[in-house]
Amino acid sequence: xxxxxxxxxxxxxxxxxxxxxxxxxxxxxxxxxxxxxxxxxxxxxxxxxxxxxxxxxxxxxxxxxxxxxxxxxxxxxxxxxxxxxxxxxxxxxxxxxxxxxxxxxxxxxxxxxxxxxxxxxxxxxxxxxxxxxxx
Amino acid sequence: xxxxxxxxxxxxxxxxxxxxxxxxxxxxxxxxxxxxxxxxxxxxxxxxxxxxxxxxxxxxxxxxxxxxxxxxxxxxxxxxxxxxxxxxxxxxxxxxxxxxxxxxxxxxxxxxxxxxxxxxxxxxxxxxxxxxxxxxxxxxxxxxxxxxxxxxxx
Numbered sequence: 679x680x681x682x683x684x685x686x687x688x689x690x691x692x693x694x695x696x697x698x699x700x701x702x703x704x705x706x707x708x709x710x711x712x713x714x715x716x717x718x719x720x721x722x723x724x725x726x727x728x729x730x731x732x733x734x735x736x737x738x739x740x741x742x743x744x745x746x747x748x749x750x751x752x753x754x755x756x757x758x759x760x761x762x763x764x765x766x767x768x769x770x771x772x773x774x775x776x777x778x779x780x781x782x783x784x785x786x787x788x789x790x791x792x793x794x795x796x797x798x799x800x801x802x803x804x805x806x807x808x809x810x811x812x813x
Numbered sequence: 814x815x816x817x818x819x820x821x822x823x824x825x826x827x828x829x830x831x832x833x834x835x836x837x838x839x840x841x842x843x844x845x846x847x848x849x850x851x852x853x854x855x856x857x858x859x860x861x862x863x864x865x866x867x868x869x870x871x872x873x874x875x876x877x878x879x880x881x882x883x884x885x886x887x888x889x890x891x892x893x894x895x896x897x898x899x900x901x902x903x904x905x906x907x908x909x910x911x912x913x914x915x916x917x918x919x920x921x922x923x924x925x926x927x928x929x930x931x932x933x934x935x936x937x938x939x940x941x942x943x944x945x946x947x948x949x950x951x952x953x954x955x956x957x958x959x960x961x962x963x964x965x966x967x
Contacts, residue, residue, distance in 0.1 A: 679875065684944050691937050694863075698933040701855075702926035705903065709910055709919035732862060739870075 679742050682759040686738025689767060693730025697723055721777045729770050729793060737766070737800050744807040754803045762803065766796035814872055816881055817889045821868025824897060828860025847911030852904060859929070860900050867892060867936055875950060876943035888939035892932050899928035 679687075700716070700723040707713040746753050753759065769792030776785040835853045838844040871877060871889050883890050902925035910918040945953065 679944060679946060681946065684946065687944050688941065691941065695930075695933045695937060698930050702930045705907075705926040706923055708907070709922045727858065732858075732866070735866060743873075 680753060680756075680759075682756070682763050683738045683742035685763050686734050686741070686766075689763075690731050690735035690738060693726040693734065693770070697727035697731055701727070719778070722774050725770060725773050725777065729766070729773075734766060734770075737762070737796075740800075740804060744804055745809060745811065746807070748811060754807070758799055758803055762796045762799040765792045765799065769793035769796060815877070815886070817886050817893065818868045818872035821864055821871070821893060824893075825861050825864035825868065828856050828864060828900070832856035832861060846908050848907045852907060855903065856900070859896070864896065867896070870940060874940060874943050875945065876953075888935045892935040892939060894932075895928045895935060896932035899925045899932060902928065 700719045703713070703716040704720060704723060707716050741753060741759060744753075769789045771789075772781060772785050772792065773789035775781040776783055776789060832853055835849060835856060839849050839853060871886075878885050880886075902921050906918045906921035906925060909915075910922060
């Protein structure tokens, strides 16, 4: 399994755990309203659950599992792949920091731009790998 | 496909159907019940998507044991049991808490929440060591072979 995939899959598992823990706290607060302040973490729960866990795991697995290029046997530009990993995770962390008020709320724009950049790189890296080598 | 993957996928398909039925029902006033919308989203995202990811990754990711059975695939089966106990308890207890504020429902909600977190932990225990490069896998296999050889020589 290539390095970008390993990083993405392992990061996605950590995000999954964080998402589940926050979700569990929110669920418990429904019957113990004295802990209702955890509802402030609902946006973090959604961000890490969707972008951190599901989207990141899908991207990491696709990078590993889609057909490699026939001539070079590579998965494309490795530096771009690492940039994709960095941008996606930086985007998620900026958004989370913004949701918990460590950063200003407008930082979400930067977070979303970084996530968008990661997805654009993902498309660039995988477009020509979605092929059939059967003639 | 190993049994555990089949069970995860088939259970996921049932949640998929159930979640969409719930989503459809939520559009009709006379079919609505409290807590329906979060339940719909969680049956879809945890019951279907997360469950199918768990099942397929346990099957497709490198390093799985070929041996079938609860003991041989302990962490995988614990993931399945805890995830689904958590989801089913939530499906029952969450709407019930809106109708009756009994302490039984509160306890079931807490068990449901802890059970799902436990499932996430068990999944990580199962999958984390399997996320390896080819070189790491080669080294691990070599070590295993050497250990086996040393054991046989004794």
